Amino acid sequence: AQSVTQLDSQVPVFEEAPVELRCNYSSSVSVYLFWYVQYPNQGLQLLLKYLSGSTLVKGINGFEAEFNKSQTSFHLRKPSVHISDTAEYFCAVMGQGGSEKLVFGKGTKLTVNP
Amino acid sequence: DSGVTQTPKHLITATGQRVTLRCSPRSGDLSVYWYQQSLDQGLQFLIQYYNGEERAKGNILERFSAQQFPDLHSELNLSSLELGDSALYFCASSAPGTAFYGYTFGSGTRLTVV
Secondary structure (H helix, E strand, C coil): CEEEEECCCEEEEECCCCEEECEEEEECCCEEEEEEEECCCCCEEEEEEECCCCCEEECHHHCEEEEECCCCEEEEEECCCCHHHCEEEEEEEEECCCCCCCEECCCEEEEEEC | CCCCEEECCEEEECCCCCEEEEEECCCCCCEEEEEEEECCCEEEEEEEEECCEEEEECCCCCCEEEEECCCCCEEEEECCCCHHHCEEEEEEEECCCCHHHCCEECCCEEEEEC
C-alpha cells in the first residue's frame, strides 16, 4: 500500500517569491508520482508527473518537481509565483505494476498575496 | 473543459434519502474512477470500473454502489444518506494502459445532506 504526506497544510507567500510545497511518500514498491492543482470550485488538473528517468520534471504554469528516491520525496517548486497560482495542490502516488489507484495527500493550500 | 462530464454539479438532499451521481468519461477512455473529497478525510478512492466491470474497490461504504453501463458512463448511487456523506464527489477517467500518465478529472458533484 502507498501513503502520501504533505507536510504543510497552508503556505502563504508574496507575489514573485519562490515557493516549495513538500511531499513525502511511503510505498513497498516503485511508484509513479503526480502533482495536481485544484482551483476554487473546480476539479483537479494534472500539473506534472514523474514516471522514470530524469528526477527533475517540468510541468505546466512554470512548476517543476524533483524526485528523490532516497528521501522518498517529490517536492514541488516554482521560482516566482503569481496571484493566479492561489489554489490547493495535491501530491499523489500510484504503485507500479498493480492497482491503478491514485493515493492522494491531504493537500496544501497555497495563497499568493500581493 | 476536461472532457469528463459530471452531473449534477450541486445536489441538496435530506438524511435518509438516495441520490444518483452521473459521470461520462472522455471519449475513448474505458476506466472510470470515483473519489470522495471531504474536509476531514481529503481525497478518498471509492471504486474503479473498466469497460463495465468492477476493477478495484477502495473505502466505499456498503450504502454506496456504482456501475458502468455499455455506453461507458458511470453512476454512483448513495443511499440512506447521512450528514457525514456531504462532500465533493469526483469522477475521473483514463484510456486503456494509460492510468500511470494520470487521470482526467471532472469538475465534481457537490453533495449537501441536510
